[in-house]
Amino acid sequence: MNYSDYQTTSVIPNASSMIETFRAIGYSIETSIADIIDNSISAEAKNVWVDFEWKGSGTWISIKDDGFGMSNEELINAMRPGSKNPLDERNASDLGRYGLGLKTASFSQCRKLSVVSKSKESEFSYWTWDLDFVNLTGKWELIKYLPDNEFENKLEDLESGTIVIWNDIDRLVKDANENDNKALDKFLQTMEFVKKHLAIVFHRFIEKGKIKIWFQNRILEAWNPFLLEETSTQSFPAEPLFSGSVILKGYILPHKSKLSAEKFKIAEGVKGWNGHQGFYIYRNDRLLVSGDWLGLFRKEEHYKLTRISIDLPNNLDSDWQIDIKKSIARPPVILKDQIKAYAINVRSQAVEVYRHRGKTVKVLPGQIFVPFWKEHKRGDKWLHVINREHPILDNIKKQAITEPEKAVETLLKFIEETIPAKSIYIKEAEEADLQAKPFEGIDSEPVLNIMKQMYSSLVQNGKTDLQAKSIIKNIEPFNNFPHLIDLLN
Ligand SMILES: Nc1ncnc2c1ncn2[C@@H]1O[C@H](COP(=O)(O)OP(=O)(O)OP(=O)(O)O)[C@@H](O)[C@H]1O
Numbered sequence: 058m059n060y061s062d063y064q065t066t067s068v069i070p071n072a073s074s075m076i077e078t079f080r081a082i083g084y085s086i087e088t089s090i091a092d093i094i095d096n097s098i099s100a101e102a103k104n105v106w107v108d109f110e111w112k113g114s115g116t117w118i119s120i121k122d123d124g125f126g127m128s129n130e131e132l133i134n135a136m137r138p139g140s141k142n143p144l145d146e147r148n149a150s151d152l153g154r155y156g157l158g159l160k161t162a163s164f165s166q167c168r169k170l171s172v173v174s175k176s177k178e179s180e181f182s183y184w185t186w187d188l189d190f191v192n193l194t195g196k197w198e199l200i201k202y203l204p205d206n207e208f209e210n211k212l213e214d215l216e217s218g219t220i221v222i223w224n225d226i227d228r229l230v231k232d233a234n235e236n237d238n239k240a241l242d243k244f245l246q247t248m249e250f251v252k253k254h255l256a257i258v259f260h261r262f263i264e265k266g267k268i269k270i271w272f273q274n275r276i277l278e279a280w281n282p283f284l285l286e287e288t289s290t291q292s293f294p295a296e297p298l299f300s301g302s303v304i305l306k307g308y309i310l311p312h313k314s315k316l317s318a319e320k321f322k323i324a325e326g327v328k329g330w331n332g333h334q335g336f337y338i339y340r341n342d343r344l345l346v347s348g349d350w351l352g353l354f355r356k357e358e359h360y361k362l363t364r365i366s367i368d369l370p371n372n373l374d375s376d377w378q379i380d381i382k383k384s385i386a387r388p389p390v391i392l393k394d395q396i397k398a399y400a401i402n403v404r405s406q407a408v409e410v411y412r413h414r415g416k417t418v419k420v421l422p423g424q425i426f427v428p429f430w431k432e433h434k435r436g437d438k439w440l441h442v443i444n445r446e447h448p449i450l451d452n453i454k455k456q457a458i459t460e461p462e463k464a465v466e467t468l469l470k471f472i473e474e475t476i477p478a479k480s481i482y483i484k485e486a487e488e489a490d491l492q493a494k495p496f497e498g499i500d501s502e503p504v505l506n507i508m509k510q511m512y513s514s515l516v517q518n519g520k521t522d523l524q525a526k527s528i529i530k531n532i533e534p535f536n537n538f539p540h541l542i543d544l545l546n
Pocket residue numbers: 095096097100122124125126127134135136140141152153154155156157158159160218219381
């Protein structure tokens with residue numbers, strides 16, 4: 058197309074409506090702060106300090122780093138929405154992509170974003186985006202303003218670094234009164250959650266000693282999803298995909314019975330054991346997704362020990378549809394089958410650990426393991442049956458001759474205590490329509506016989522035909538056999 062043949066007109070986005078739209082991208086407070094720390098890591102910071110001060114609606118949050126910082130011009134450009142083209146090739150360790158995160162993450166939480174920065178070569182400079190000012194003027198203009206001069210001094214002891222300050226945090230503390238203890242509690246709880254989120258998202262950086270994150274001056278401990286230090290954690294061989302640029306690695310976490318109460322609690326993370334099952338997607342070691350089956354499977358109780366890491370470089374962002382917030386990733390269609398096949402293998406072994414409570418049944422040579430319950434197939438339906446060869450049954454039969462009451466009680470006790478609830482649950486969840494219903498597919502003669510006995514004794518005891526039938530109808534499992542009840546007379 059020869060563009061010079063055409064008339065053009067410029068359509069500049071309306072600053073106030075555009076910037077308000079940025080607020081609606083859907084960041085949460087924890088994803089916003091993580092996005093700001095991404096920039097610190099890309100700027101080669103060794104330390105990041107997350108601080109806040111409760112002042113009711115005047116509460117501020119700051120994220121400071123000792124990275125390479127920015128000159129005045131660089132800072133102005135950093136404040137520009139779309140400061141970089143997403144199509145540009147990035148340094149392999151850069152966590153950014155869209156040239157938007159600093160602005161969108163901040164605006165999603167606050168109405169005043171101030172950034173102070175200094176590099177080794179330049180004096181410090183600062184600028185502020187004030188959404189009220191933008192609304193007032195309709196212009197894309199920063200103001201030379203700092204909410205408090207003390208922020209200037211906070212970079213004093215660093216050779217270079219940046220501090221991002223959020224003020225007027227309306228999404229979190231709108232109109233809150235400084236003395237409102239309930240509001241303060243809620244704020245502190247939220248910040249506690251943020252802390253846990255950061256420990257997850259940046260765990261690899263912390264573990265590798267690449268970064269220290271200080272949360273209100275306390276160092277943050279990494280949260281590793283895979284419990285690698287536990288001897289009972291099982292890890293699977295890594296599987297490279299996409300010419301080795303994508304790497305899958307599966308883990309089965311230890312069963313609860315193999316973990317200390319404290320470890321079990323820690324491993325629960327922020328989403329609980331069930332919530333944290335699934336894939337963990339890392340982009341350049343930064344965790345984007347912490348436990349999600351990516352639409353390939355559902356989360357289920359019996360898969361809760363399964364966690365699978367997927368490692369991506371930053372040059373596959375468009376294939377994996379990485380979003381601005383760095384909280385979503387979707388596998389490309391051509392990889393879905395391979396990822397699914399790998400996960401099916403890990404998941405099926407995880408179920409075994411779950412089912413047997415982490416115990417592997419060790420049978421010595423020449424011996425046979427004798428289960429009390431067995432999975433049994435009747436026609437095309439599954440049911441759980443009691444092993445008729447089980448030695449305890451012989452004992453109970455003998456006891457029944459002299460002490461029938463006690464024998465029945467012993468048998469019932471054994472059944473109650475050993476019901477294979479987990480196996481039943483798994484079978485039911487996996488293939489509900491393949492589970493047999495009571496007496497389904499076999500002769501219902503034994504049911505009818507017992508019903509007849511009950512019916513006659515009820516009638517003998519003075520019940521009418523209708524009364525006797527109605528009593529039997531309300532007894533399990535007879536309620537499932539209305540056609541047999543009709544035969545009673
Ligand atoms: N803490 C920081 N230290 C040094 N430079 C920074 C810092 N934060 C931001 N910058 C600069 O500002 C630019 C814009 O940051 P922003 O987060 O908006 O976009 P991005 O990181 O490039 O991409 P993304 O939208 O994926 O986050 C960065 O590319 C970087 O050059």
